[in-house]
Amino acid sequence: MHDIGLVNLALILLGALILILGSGVWIAVTLGLIGFIAMWLTTSVPIGSVLATTVWSASASWTLAALPLFIWMGEILFRTRLSEEMFRGLSPWLQWLPGRLVHVNVVGCGIFAAVSGSSAATCATIGKIALPELEKRGYDPGISLGSLAGSGTLGLLIPPSIPMVVYAVTANVSVLQVFLGGFLPGLLVMALYSGYIILWSMLNPSKIPPRDPPMSFRRKLAESTKLIPCLLLILAVFLALVFGFATATECAAWGVAGALLLAWWSGTLNRKTFFESVMSATRLTCMIMFILAGAAYTTAAMAYTGIPAALAEWVKGQHLTPSMLALYLSIMYIILGCLIDGISMIVLTAVVVLPMVQQAGLDLIWFGVYLVIHVEMAQITPPVGFNLFVLQNMSGRDTLTVAKAAFPFFILLLAAVFIITEFPQIVLLLPQLAFPPS
Template structure:
């Protein structure tokens, strides 16, 4: 049977399982088992399953994953979300758009400690939406900025999705973390720039500025943010300078998060146990998906489908830009039905050979992939962040979708910028790890 027919059969089998409500990890395992029967009867499917599942789980690189998840769970249960608005707002009165920029900065800060787009969007929206509405800010702009800025949880390190990609693509976690830093800042600048321009063009969308606040009082209002900012800076500096590996940084992050929770008086036995159980549930879900994806990827390798696809793409002689455009459309469509981690583990084994064939760097592609997954989170009208905001605001889906549309296009612009200027992504990894 031709490889194209085998690939179509296995893909159809996977779609049927997912449509039937089977867990993603189990569906991947089942598809991998089916694929082994197309690879030749001499290969023992059970033995390969045992070795690949164990190999995908017993990875030193993956040790960072549960620790970063736990770090986010601990900080999620502190008063960080309450303090962000108070801490940032005194410093933003001079900017056009004023407190609307708190959405961007708060999402950037919370995203760097949670690693989750949904958690970032929901947490900041819970605090910011009522406050902005009470002060008379444009509700549509507030919802749009929250939808777009919520995606920063995936891009600004440490990011769970970056860890998953690094393991799947067999690249350095630290280099992928460093590569995401400047694109994350780029996206924040684009969002804040749009808010400022929109506020200048439509002055009525922004209420009058608050009375000036003395410098000492600004510092006092921001005092509770300082420990979290110091913790994030410590993690970044440790990664850049090579003082610690990604796993060691994650461990320090957990200790720092526990210290901050204790300092704020939020560290009780109930919150500690809730953070442990929350991290355990998320990590078990991800590990099952990774195990299934690894087994399916191994079975695909035995059939020869990935290399055949890579050779086929190479035969088309697509330019790097054409390949990136095609993959952008593909991931935007996948994002209407799958979450980001599932998109990565389902496609990495097949896409990475194509990327290498086109001469693109896997580190750069990891950041591109995270950004197009972000696009899927805010793609009207089916992005998951839009569902979260629709629930929290009580607005209909069309209102939220229209509000998010400018920020979706800003994400598209950011992807175009890093494609045309890849050094934005690669400059920090090259500085930290010179060839």
């Protein structure tokens, strides 16, 4: 065991983290190396033994089994005709709102988010039909791109959500409770988006084309019938989560079965699409599992350093209110979101931030939703905002143009963070109803 001060150790580890990440080493390998350095400097415990046990225990998790299933469900639905059916089914019902078909981006992304778990898949699925249709009808490209970039992030907030599973495993909290915590904030964000679109449309009436000819109620229903299977799948997953009929992993398994049934029903399930969905889900799952294994080892190693406990004591000594700590963490996460992807942001900061959050008296379920909203922000902030790249490729416009269009929706996500900070019951209501405190 080496004699080294806690501050010096923290600086060494931070410097090593920046240096290794900057050299292009994979996130998972970087985390493992940081854990190795931390243990080598602080303890005589066999490093290989800790590495083997923590990586195995992190990987052999029943909760984590939900991850590949939710990813696969989204990949299956991404390859269906759901986007076309959604646009045709929703557009007749939203014509009366100021902004008209732009609201299809918000509602469509919200619906697809409830069965996908992925921001990029949500953005691409709705965008591949919505962007050409809105452009053909003469809608302003700025509001079309911005609403799609912002609404695409709902794939991370409305369960099932891949980052929520990652956070729950990292923070050792219930996946079900984090999922339930995301429902009402997801609806809140959708309401903020639609409210902004209404206001923008009222201020810029010349940029919204005239309303389509009226459609009879019977024809509206006929156009919407193909959405019924998808809505039934969403309702089944939601009710199973709320009433505890199934665990998150069981819901994921039933979700895959429902997605396969929907794909078969729409005529898009064949050998090629099935194989593509399996391979794509496998690649993404392996990447995330590799990162989580590295994060588990780093978490165990950091426990030997005493840094997390020291930071928790420091927060206690500063007498920070929960709101002030949330503000400081927001600034940190917004900056990090410009540099690294969302899942890396969760696992890299969890080992240090979670003890501080607990010391400040913040609920870990609430903090999970708070953190996922910041991951949403990262999806639409340059230079690494993935939704910006998706829309750049789909629209043919440059990243700066797409980023400018998405900026108002970034501000709305900030407003959502402020609202759930001031009114945490928006997050905690459903988890407390489903799992009453003892």
